[in-house]
Amino acid sequence: MKLKRYAAPAVIAITAALALSACASNEGGAPAAGGSSDAAASTLTGTLTGIGSSAQGSAQEAWIAAFQTANPDVTVNYDPQGSGAGRESFISGASAFAGSDSALNDDELAGSFASCAPDTKAIDLPVYISPIAVVFNVEGVKDLNLDATTIANIFSGKITTWNDPAIAALNADATLPSAPITAVHRSDDSGTTKNFTDYLGKVAPEAWAEKAADAFPFQSGEGAQGTSGVIQAVTNGVNTIGYADASKAGDLGVAKIKVGDEFVEYTAEGAAAVVEESPLVEGREANDLAVALDRSTTDPSHYPLVLVSYAIACQEYADAAQADLVKAYIGYIASEEGQQVAADAAGAAPLSADLSSKVAAAIETIK
Incomplete structure (x- = not known):
């Protein structure tokens, strides 16, 4: 299937001050996540912690600032320790989601996830192309x-x-x-x-x-x-x-x-063109959207040294309140507005229309 272009271990201790905590970033006039421009309309509350990809760092700073402006009773912390640390932290339950420039591997998927409901698995959701x-x-x-x-x-x-x-x-x-x-x-x-x-x-x-x-x-x-x-x-x-x-x-x-x-x-654009022509990894659950990057192009309008970075989340959370926060936040960063924020802040390529619709459908199933 081709993607159309553009339309666990012991819990890891989290540092006292997460590097990209956005406690002071509730500034500006970003529209509310979900499409409303009235921040007071948000009913979300709580703290959401993510750990992982340092490549996502600039985008996460911008996403957090906009999301917290729209949802003033939510604090999102993201610590860019690296993709491997992010996956390990998520698996152990130290974070509610992970940012990772590589999808969960077969061994990781075969294990258990501390934050997820019993007998449920995590899913890989592409949110950042660079x-x-x-x-x-x-x-x-x-x-x-x-x-x-x-x-x-x-x-x-x-x-x-x-x-x-x-x-x-x-x-x-x-x-x-x-x-x-x-x-x-x-x-x-x-x-x-x-x-x-x-x-x-x-x-x-x-x-x-x-x-x-x-x-x-x-x-x-x-x-x-x-x-x-x-x-x-x-x-x-x-x-x-x-x-x-x-x-x-x-x-x-x-x-x-x-x-x-x-x-x-x-x-x-060259990075996005490679993702456009790459299939999804076969043999995964329907809502796991890992991309098998095809780097064999000889077309000079393409740039094959590209990464697809994921938000890794539970399909079903043990804590329903965390599920609501994860669903809202990842839904925002994968939205058209969120993708534009990443493009402006980090030069990222927006998700294609086809991939965007698949990611949105998968996020809707999070509970």
């Missing part, structure tokens, strides 16, 4: 072209200097320094890493034989915690390169990647 940027900070280099094979050899440690013939062949007009490469990867379990390694494995299998995984598979290079850690390490280092959600690239250089016969910059 390019992954290959960011760099190399002395004297403003523009950089890289193909998947060269990226794979840099991050596996096979290419160790910036003037390596493989890099030079792709950048005839650049003056590349004869300096060591510091390749920065995520040190934590990361859905961004899983998407990055999935891209390399599918597009350059001769250079990257490792399976896609949340944990970076090599000891080479430098590890950094979270998206912000990678960006800081690349920014503050010398002759560095890394990968991160494009919303966090800032003033760093961003490499063009080779798609077909051309080198292309990332765009939200």
